[in-house]
Amino acid sequence: MIGRVWFLWVVVGLWALAGCSASANSGASASAGPIQVSNAWMRPAVGMEEAQPDAMATPVGASAALMASAANDVAYMTLRNTGQTPDRLVGARSEAANAVELHIEEQKGDMMQMRPVDGIAVPAYGEVKLEPGGFHLMLIGLKRDLKVGDKVTIKIQFERAGEVEIQAEVRAQ
């Protein structure tokens, strides 16, 4: 009798463990309505420092906030729209940064440029990749260091589908 109860406890325990590992793996992709987000990743980066007096004079007008804002990182991902209506990524926020903006990077001849954009269109039944050399999320004012293997929660806002919470993985490259 005691042996049987013991066996039951083991079964319950294993079942609970299996449940835990399943939910831990669920961060790889996320969706809201017809929008699916996958393969979200970032690079290692260092977080903000306390703005401190520098050995070399800082030009007048460079505020502590500006100096601090130099701690940034970029997030890339794939956005897929399985629906028949076009949608647009219009904003983002994260607990890991002071601000998250939508940017585009472009190469014009030998010159590299970066510009903010208002939104990123996700066509009906289509896909848009945020990837090096193109669209990205810019995380400005990182609140902590990001090391390989870390996960960063980012909430991204679509015009129609609403907010999607994603986990971006910090990768070596």
Add this chain to the structure above:
Amino acid sequence: MMRKKAILSSWLWLAAALVLSACGSGYSLRGGVIEPPKFAPDFTLTDQNGRAFRLSDQRGKIVLIFFGYSACPNVCPVSVAQMAAARRELLQEANDVQGVFVTIDPERDSQSRLQRYMSVFDPTFLGLRGSDDELQSVMKAYGVTAVRKEEPNSALGYSIDHSAFIYVIDRTGRLREIMPYGLQVDDLVNDVRFYVHEKG
């Protein structure tokens, strides 16, 4: 597919280089080779530890220089990470290589900021800054273009449009290559290895 192709082509290049070197006619370099090489303009800036860095003090090492800024989203971290990866792949020759990042944004890239930024890549790499005048003269000497763009709708405040080359300087202080953005780590390894083993 692209990657397979790249790996295949790098093997072909290696094979071609071996054949060529066996014939005594040399090695195949992949960056933008400067012919004839000229002496790299000397300069003195300050590294992330507050120490003076003079380029001409680096004689005996292969120096790789990239001009960029720490708020740069992709091109700068990729280029410096490639320099770091190349140095790691060079193994026993790694000590002959000095990686250098020169900020074009001294307003935001303070000394302590550079200290933290450089720690992401390679502990031996140096992050340099100076006064606006000092940096302007170095950038001019190396043909670096940087144009500040105000971004009132961004928390960044401004961004900087900039050129993105890796400058390769040999043991004798001559500027040998200006590598365009987009080359792969093995291209860098290939060329740096040539300069490490070069005689005279």
